[in-house]
Amino acid sequence: MIRTRLCLLVSSALLISGLLLSGCGQSAIAERKYYVLDTVRAGPPDAIHTDATVRLRRFNVDEAFAGRSLVYRVDEFRYEPDYYHQFLVLPGVMITEEARDWLANSGLFARVTAVGSRVESTYLLEGNVIDLYADFTQKAPPEAIMEIRFFLLAGPEADESVVLSQTYRAATPISAKTAEAIVGALSQSLADILTRLEADIAKIVARPPDKAETLPEGKAR
Numbered sequence: 001m002i003r004t005r006l007c008l009l010v011s012s013a014l015l016i017s018g019l020l021l022s023g024c025g026q027s028a029i030a031e032r033k034y035y036v037l038d039t040v041r042a043g044p045p046d047a048i049h050t051d052a053t054v055r056l057r058r059f060n061v062d063e064a065f066a067g068r069s070l071v072y073r074v075d076e077f078r079y080e081p082d083y084y085h086q087f088l089v090l091p092g093v094m095i096t097e098e099a100r101d102w103l104a105n106s107g108l109f110a111r112v113t114a115v116g117s118r119v120e121s122t123y124l125l126e127g128n129v130i131d132l133y134a135d136f137t138q139k140a141p142p143e144a145i146m147e148i149r150f151f152l153l154a155g156p157e158a159d160e161s162v163v164l165s166q167t168y169r170a171a172t173p174i175s176a177k178t179a180e181a182i183v184g185a186l187s188q189s190l191a192d193i194l195t196r197l198e199a200d201i202a203k204i205v206a207r208p209p210d211k212a213e214t215l216p217e218g219k220a221r
Contacts, residue, residue: 034088035183039098039191046107052122052205053111056100059127059148061092070182071133079133085179091132095190099127102194108205123205124153130167134174134182143171144185148193152201163204168193
């Protein structure tokens with residue numbers, strides 16, 4: 001696993017003194033490092049309970065967090081991208097793939113497909129990543145913040161009705177001021193969100209699509 005000390009950048013490559021690790025010099029920031037989110041389920045994959053198929057569209061990401069650079073919130077209105085510590089792929093692609101793998105191992109669906117698949121879908125899942133950053137604004141330990149809004153549609157080719165409209169937010173403490181710790185905490189925030197999403201979807205797919213009960217729209221924190 002990649003290990004590196006974290007240098008937080010201000011415009012023109014000036015370091016934010018409050019977040020700087022001791023001993024982080026020019027050699028530490030000269031080389032760009034790349035990371036991926038990695039969610040881990042508790043226990044083995046569940047047995048499949050239905051014959052339903054869910055198709056995932058690539059999730060949208062709000063523009064402020066759509067790039068590959070890690071983003072740090074440094075005060076109430078100021079965010080800084082870290083050009084030397086980046087995601088290996090765009091967040092929208094990576095989070096969609098993590099969600100697809102998560103649902104494939106949930107036992108809720110016989111098939112989990114991507115847009116472009118010729119397999120007829122029972123459900124369609126859309127997502128919008130609203131927040132994706134490390135929050136250094138508090139005196140308490142920093143937190144990895146992630147917020148995602150999901151829509152689950154049901155019906156033939158999943159184009160008939162919205163049966164779930166929910167926003168989930170997670171904040172995971174960051175154990176150290178390193179890029180590795182930040183990405184690890186973001187991975188845990190995503191796992192927390194997917195766990196709650198799975199629980200809500202389970203209430204829906206237990207019924208046939210034409211009898212599925214629509215969960216009330218809201219925000220789960």
